[in-house]
Amino acid sequence: MMTVGLFVPCYVDQFYPKAAIATLELLEKFNVKVSFPAKQTCCGQPMANSGFSHLTQASDELFTEGFAEFDYIVCPSGSCVLHLKDHLHSVKHPQKAEEIRSKIYELVEFLVDILQVQDLKARFPHKVGVHQSCHGLRGLKLAQMTELVAPGFSKPVHLLNMVDDLEIISLSRKDECCGFGGTFCVTEEAVSVKMGKDRVADHVLNGAEYITGVDLSCLMHMEGILKRQGSMVQIIHIAEILNAN
Amino acid sequence: MKDHSRLSEVFNEDEQRVNWHDETLWWIRQKRDKAANMLPEWELLRENASQIKHHTLSNLANYLEQFESKALANGITVHWAANAVEHNEIVLSILNRNGIDQIVKSKSMLTEECHLNAFLESNGVGVVDSDLGERIVQLAEEPPSHIVLPCIHKKKEEIGELFHKHLGTAHGEADPQVLTEAARQDLRSVFLTRRAALTGVNFAVAETGEIVICTNEGNADMGVHLADIHIASMGIEKIIPKRKDLGIFLRLLARSATGQPITTYSSHFKTPRLGQEMHMILVDNGRSRQLGREEFRNSLKCIRCGACMNTCPVYRRSGGHSYQYTISGPIGSILAPNLDMQKHADLPFASTLCGSCTNVCPVKIDIHNQLYQWRQVLVAAGKTTATKRWGMKIASTLFAYPALFGAAGKLGRSLMKITPYLFKNRLNPWYHQREMPAPPEQSFREWYKKQRNNKD
Numbered sequence: 001m002m003t004v005g006l007f008v009p010c011y012v013d014q015f016y017p018k019a020a021i022a023t024l025e026l027l028e029k030f031n032v033k034v035s036f037p038a039k040q041t042c043c044g045q046p047m048a049n050s051g052f053s054h055l056t057q058a059s060d061e062l063f064t065e066g067f068a069e070f071d072y073i074v075c076p077s078g079s080c081v082l083h084l085k086d087h088l089h090s091v092k093h094p095q096k097a098e099e100i101r102s103k104i105y106e107l108v109e110f111l112v113d114i115l116q117v118q119d120l121k122a123r124f125p126h127k128v129g130v131h132q133s134c135h136g137l138r139g140l141k142l143a144q145m146t147e148l149v150a151p152g153f154s155k156p157v158h159l160l161n162m163v164d165d166l167e168i169i170s171l172s173r174k175d176e177c178c179g180f181g182g183t184f185c186v187t188e189e190a191v192s193v194k195m196g197k198d199r200v201a202d203h204v205l206n207g208a209e210y211i212t213g214v215d216l217s218c219l220m221h222m223e224g225i226l227k228r229q230g231s232m233v234q235i236i237h238i239a240e241i242l243n244a245n
Numbered sequence: 246m247k248d249h250s251r252l253s254e255v256f257n258e259d260e261q262r263v264n265w266h267d268e269t270l271w272w273i274r275q276k277r278d279k280a281a282n283m284l285p286e287w288e289l290l291r292e293n294a295s296q297i298k299h300h301t302l303s304n305l306a307n308y309l310e311q312f313e314s315k316a317l318a319n320g321i322t323v324h325w326a327a328n329a330v331e332h333n334e335i336v337l338s339i340l341n342r343n344g345i346d347q348i349v350k351s352k353s354m355l356t357e358e359c360h361l362n363a364f365l366e367s368n369g370v371g372v373v374d375s376d377l378g379e380r381i382v383q384l385a386e387e388p389p390s391h392i393v394l395p396c397i398h399k400k401k402e403e404i405g406e407l408f409h410k411h412l413g414t415a416h417g418e419a420d421p422q423v424l425t426e427a428a429r430q431d432l433r434s435v436f437l438t439r440r441a442a443l444t445g446v447n448f449a450v451a452e453t454g455e456i457v458i459c460t461n462e463g464n465a466d467m468g469v470h471l472a473d474i475h476i477a478s479m480g481i482e483k484i485i486p487k488r489k490d491l492g493i494f495l496r497l498l499a500r501s502a503t504g505q506p507i508t509t510y511s512s513h514f515k516t517p518r519l520g521q522e523m524h525m526i527l528v529d530n531g532r533s534r535q536l537g538r539e540e541f542r543n544s545l546k547c548i549r550c551g552a553c554m555n556t557c558p559v560y561r562r563s564g565g566h567s568y569q570y571t572i573s574g575p576i577g578s579i580l581a582p583n584l585d586m587q588k589h590a591d592l593p594f595a596s597t598l599c600g601s602c603t604n605v606c607p608v609k610i611d612i613h614n615q616l617y618q619w620r621q622v623l624v625a626a627g628k629t630t631a632t633k634r635w636g637m638k639i640a641s642t643l644f645a646y647p648a649l650f651g652a653a654g655k656l657g658r659s660l661m662k663i664t665p666y667l668f669k670n671r672l673n674p675w676y677h678q679r680e681m682p683a684p685p686e687q688s689f690r691e692w693y694k695k696q697r698n699n700k701d
Contacts (some may be wrong), residue, residue, distance in 0.1 A: 008689050010644065014654040015682045017689035024693075042644040047447035049598065049617065051624030052637040058645030108551050147604035150288035158281065169341040173271070177558045179599030186674040188595060190254040193599075194263060194562045216614065224679030 004034045005070035007063075007104070009080045017147040022074040026158055030115050032118075037066040045083040049092075049182045049198035053087065060097070068096040073104040076239050078214045081106040086139075104220065106140055107239055108214050112155045117162070122243045125165035129208035130156055131199070131222070132175040142214065144188035146175050150168050156214060159242055166241070169206045176202075180221040192206055196225045203233065206222025208230040210236045253563035265286035267561040269397065274555045276504025277605065283506075284496070294493050295609035298546035302536060308451040308484045309527065315454025316525055319516040326528045329359035333536040335526050336361060336443065336476060337368055343474060343522075345370070349432075351458070351465035352376035353445030354392050354529060354549060355478050357571040361443075364427045371444075373463040375434045377428055384411045390565025392572055393502045393551035398564050428660035432464070442468030446479035447548070449493060449525075452487045455515035456525070459498060459508040466512050474522045476515070481532050482545040494548060497607035535583045540618045542581045548607040553612055559595055568592060575602035579615040582623065589612055590628040593619035651690055658684035 004027060008020040027034045040063065044056030063084070067073045075081050086106050090097035111117045136142045144152035160166055179185070179195025186192075200222050203211045211226075211233065213219055219235040226233050247255075257263055281287045301308055311321045316570070326332035333356075340348065349357065349367070350372055362372045374383045378395035382388065384407050389395030396404065405419035414427045422432055444465045450458040458465045469475045469617045485494065499505040517523035536542050553576030565573035570581040570589060575596065581589035593616045602612040623629065643650045661668055661684040669676050687695075 010650065012656075013689045014658060015684065017685055017687065017692050020689035021692065024356075036690075036697070038690065038694075039647045041650045042640075042646050044644070047637050047641050049620070049639060050622035050633065051594075051629065052634075052641070053621050054625070055637055055641035058641060062645065062647070075657075134597065134599035134601075137602060145601075147601055147605055149281050149284070172299070173550065175601075177597050177599035177601070179558065179597060181599075183592070184597050188250045188253060188559070189674040189677060190257040191559050191562050191595075194257055194260070195558050196679070198267070220682050221679065223682065227680035228678060 001031065001033045003069075004032050005067045005073045006036045006072055007040060007043075007067065007075040007080070008036065008078045009075065010151045012077065012216050013180070015220065016237065019076055019216055019239055022237065022239040022243040023074070026107075026111075026239055027074060027241075029121075030111075030117065032115070035070070036189055039066045043080040043083045044087070045080060048083065048087055056087070057091070060105075061092055063088060064090040064093050064097045064100060067100055067104075068093065071103070072110065073100060074107055074110045075104065076107045076214070076237060077216065078106045078108075078133050078140050078142060078219060080183050082135040082139035104230055106136060106142065108136075108142055108155050108159060109140060112158060112241075117159065120159065120162040120242055122162070122242055122244050123164040123166075126209045126242045127167045127169050127207050127208065128160065128241070129164055129169050129171060129203035129211045130154075130160065131178060131203070131211055131213035132156075133213050133218045134175075136178050136214045137175055143175075156212075158228060160212075160238070163241060163244070169203070169208050171198075171202045171206055173202055178218045178222055180218045185221055192221070193225065196221050199231075200225050200231075200233075204231060208233055210234050210241075212236050212238050212241055214238055249563065249567050249569070249595040250591065252567035252569070252634075253595075256564045256567055257562065262548035265400070265561050266398065266564060270555045270561045273394075273503060274552075274605075275550055276619055277501055277555065278504075280504040280506065281293070281501040285622065290493055290497055291607055291609050292496055294548075295546060295606055297485060297490050297493065299543075300609050301486055302482070302542060302545055305481065305484065305536065308486060309481060312451040312484055313527075314450055315451070317454075319454045320643055321454065321517065321523045321525050324524060326526055326530070328530045329528075329663050331477060332359045332526055332528045332530070333361050333364040336478070337365065337370065337522055339474065339476060340365075340370055341443060345474070347371040347373075347439055348438040348441045348443055349373050349375050349435050349468040349472070350443040350446065351460060351468055352379050352395070353478055354389075354571055355445055355480050355530075356443065357389060357531065363480075370573075372500070373432070374437070375432055375435065375462075375468055376460070377464075380428060380432070381407065384408075388566070388571065390547050390573060392437050393552055398566065412579065429454060432475070437504060439468065439613075440472055441474040441476065443476045443478065444469060446477050446483050447498070448485050448491060449479055449483050450486075450488050450491065450624045451484055451516065455513050456486075457491060457495075457511060457513055457597075459495070461505075463510045463511045464509060471512065472506075473520070474526045475514070475517065476526065477611065478528060480528045481529055482547075483525050498548055500548055501552040501605065501607040531584045535580070538583070541579060541615055542584065543610050544583075544615060546610050547576050550607055552605040552607065556601045556605045557596075558599065558601070559597065562621045563595070568595070575612045576610070577617070579610075579612060579619060582619050586623060586628055588624060590623050593617075593623060653689065654688055655691070658688070
């Protein structure tokens with residue numbers, strides 16, 4: 001039986017446990033042996049993207065030791081996965097870190113590319129807007145990017161299309177950044193919020209009841225703006241929709 | 246000095262204006278998309294252009310020498326300038342030698358980079374910019390806010406006011422056609438009377454010693470053809486090996502910049518006409534240093550199309566002036582720190598690293614990766630704040646110990662419930678315009694331990 005190590009990013013662990021539970025349950029539906037190693041914290045991206053990549057050594061070692069044993073590592077966040085794929089580095093176990101970088105997957109790409117899911121017993125009778133988180137999109141290439149002259153595809157939409165009674169709304173700007181950007185959201189507060197407001201407005205004006213995506217960091221930022229506006233529109237991680245019945 | 250973040254905050258005080266700025270530039274991004282999608286070979290063109298630039302940068306010294314010898318043979322005088330000061334001195338010496346105290350200049354971001362106008366004016370030489378956008382920002386006494394669209398931050402009513410003041414158009418006149426005509430008439434006398442014309446360079450062909458200048462207004466041609474002296478300033482990275490390479494770049498340049506298939510004028514200047522002097526100034530100004538920085542070398546591939554600015558969600562909502570460098574937006578943010586790390590330390594952080602810039606770049610510069618790399622270089626060089634340094638140290642310590650992280654998280658979530666005012670206050674930039682996430686009863690790790698009886 002295929003073994004999967006579940007990596008739950010730090011802020012998902014603390015603020016969005018429901019998304020992590022949905023990820024765990026969803027994977028278990030497909031006969032995968034999933035474990036959550038207790039010795040895990042963060043991918044290191046908050047430090048690295050702020051210019052402090054030299055401070056990620058401890059979390060890198062922790063990650064390498066905690067996850068080396070699994071066939072695959074799966075995480076419900078495109079951004080954290082991209083960071084680990086690009087930058088995970090271990091002094092103690094360089095080989096293991098190298099292997100992890102090629103066997104770690106974001107949840108959606110794991111379902112589509114590795115498990116090759118054809119059918120989901122899920123139902124979500126709502127109008128849903130899909131937010132294309134940049135690192136999942138342009139880094140992991142979970143969908144085609146509007147800048148390129150290339151055939152279209154979308155792994156998240158491919159899965160959402162298997163969910164009963166779900167309607168995907170269309171957006172005027174298909175893959176513009178929401179403005180979260182890690183520490184950018186506080187160091188460049190004005191632009192970050194304006195980007196978030198504009199992104200949220202696109203979903204709201206096009207009739208979304210829910211905004212979903214592969215990264216809760218973007219969704220958390222948009223949720224903060226929606227709540228401040230007193231909007232009824234909610235955010236939901238894609239795992240929760242795919243696991244809904 | 247105000248940094249990008251602070252200036253963006255000021256820019257965002259007028260939200261309607263931000264919307265207008267964003268939509269104007271997004272419209273150009275969409276025109277670019279349409280033009281690119283007309284060519285099935287678009288991605289191949291980008292790849293070819295990137296490879297040609299790669300090859301050229303790898304052999305830059307040879308191509309520069311080849312260009313120089315061909316240009317000399319064509320009757321062009323070639324000057325080398327190590328930096329902005331030398332460049333400006335060379336221009337001034339050519340003008341002084343010929344007793345010229347008034348020149349006309351077509352668009353050149355290099356002369357903006359060297360602050361040539363201010364230098365010449367302080368030495369008694371008058372400069373008139375002949376590109377319409379450049380003329381507008383010159384009259385407004387502002388730097389350009391965009392390399393292709395220098396006055397994109399100005400509304401037509403504001404340009405009308407400026408022209409009313411300087412060119413005598415009717416008060417309240419804001420019809421673009423009327424204003425453009427006024428600028429044309431005003432520039433006509435300038436073109437007819439200036440004995441020296443300064444231009445930029447889009448491409449310099451090593452094989453032939455010729456230069457190519459792309460404009461939509463024909464203003465470079467007008468200036469050069471009517472002047473006794475043509476001075477062309479170029480950064481040393483503008484070289485391409487062969488004339489046949491031009492087709493690739495010309496097809497990419499205007500489509501990327503404005504969505505046009507090609508600029509209205511793509512003019513070749515190879516040899517001075519009879520009685521004319523033609524000078525080429527080849528400027529380094531930090532370029533060879535950038536070439537020596539392995540992780541940033543690709544930035545020199547830039548052909549100055551501005552596509553990365555038009556697509557950048559941060560640029561569109563912060564305006565070009567917030568970058569405080571001649572070349573704003575994503576590409577400016579990876580070029581500027583090379584010139585002055587201290588002054589431009591804010592720029593690599595003025596990005597969400599969304600990567601859209603890299604995807605539109607016609608020469609495939611990995612802009613967002615270089616922004617990430619600059620952040621590492623700047624922090625290593627100490628160009629950061631004590632607050633950030635300590636914040637990051639504390640965070641990395643928490644992340645090193647899972648038990649500590651779990652406990653800190655639990656404590657934090659409790660505090661958010663018991664003492665919400667600790668988080669919901671003016672000192673928290675998240676809370677200023679966003680609600681905090683609602684802290685759940687238990688974290689996932691707590692849930693997992695209970696539900697799945699996790700022993701470790």
